Amino acid sequence: MSAKNGFICTCCGEHHAEVPLNFSSPAPAYWLPEMGGDAKSVLTADQCVIQGESFFxxxxxxxxxxxxxxxxxxxxxxxxxxxxxxxxxxxxxxxGRESEPPYFGWLSTELFLYSPSTINLKTRLHTRPVGTRPFIELEPTDHPLAVEQRTGITRERVQQIAEAVLHPKS
Structure with missing residues (x-):
């Protein structure tokens, strides 16, 4: 598969020129827009602090x-x-930050395509070279997301994910 193959979307019937291979959440599930005005809260593309007490x-x-x-x-x-x-x-x-041991963390993004919830899955955050986002390793459980990380997904599954994210149901 190449991301450039595109696909006919079963939701809208249109041809999408590329199969998206990445979707990102702009903030942790616990971030609220009004926190932007709080001096103890900050949200950047890479890090987030909520009320000086929660760190992401x-x-x-x-x-x-x-x-x-x-x-x-x-x-x-x-x-x-x-x-x-x-x-x-x-x-x-x-x-050289990538030589740091991984950090334990809790997944703080709700990926609506998975059940049960992805909130609070156990993780290990592995830093990588400067300029590269850290790698998140999920605890090897039977949660569907953890299973997909271990075993991989098909091109069809990538298309299902793309359709669900691009055309969320109300």
């Missing part, structure tokens, strides 16, 4: 696409303890 980093859950060289990824948020968040922040622009 955005990373990627990567899922191999079976029979291809492609990787589908979910851009998600993981909560970290304050010490781990402080350490990750301290090394954010430091070459």
């Amino acid at each position: 980093v955005q990373g990627l859950i990567e899922i191999p696409v079976i029979g291809t060289d492609d990787v589908f990824s979910w851009g998600v948020w993981v909560s970290l303890s304050r010490p781990n968040f402080d350490r990750a922040s301290e090394l954010w622009e430091t070459a």
Whole structure:
């Protein structure tokens, strides 16, 4: 499969020129728009602090696409303890940060396509070279998302995900 193959969408009947291989959440599930005015809360593309008490980093859950060289990824948020968040922040622009041991965290993004909820799945956040989003490793459970990360997904599943995200049901 190539992302450039495109597909005929079963939701809208249109031809989409590319199969999206990444979807990202703009903020952790706990972020509310009014928090933008709170001096103790901050949201950037990579990190989030809520009321000076909850700490999050955005990373990627990567899922191999079976029979291809492609990787589908979910851009998600993981909560970290304050010490781990402080350490990750301290090394954010430091070459070699990828040699850090992984940080334990809780998945803090609701991916509506999965049941049960993806909120609070156990994770390990692996830093990568500067400029590359961290890799999120899910605890190897029987949760459907964790199973997909371990075993991969088909091109058809990628299309199902794309259709559901591009055309959410009201």
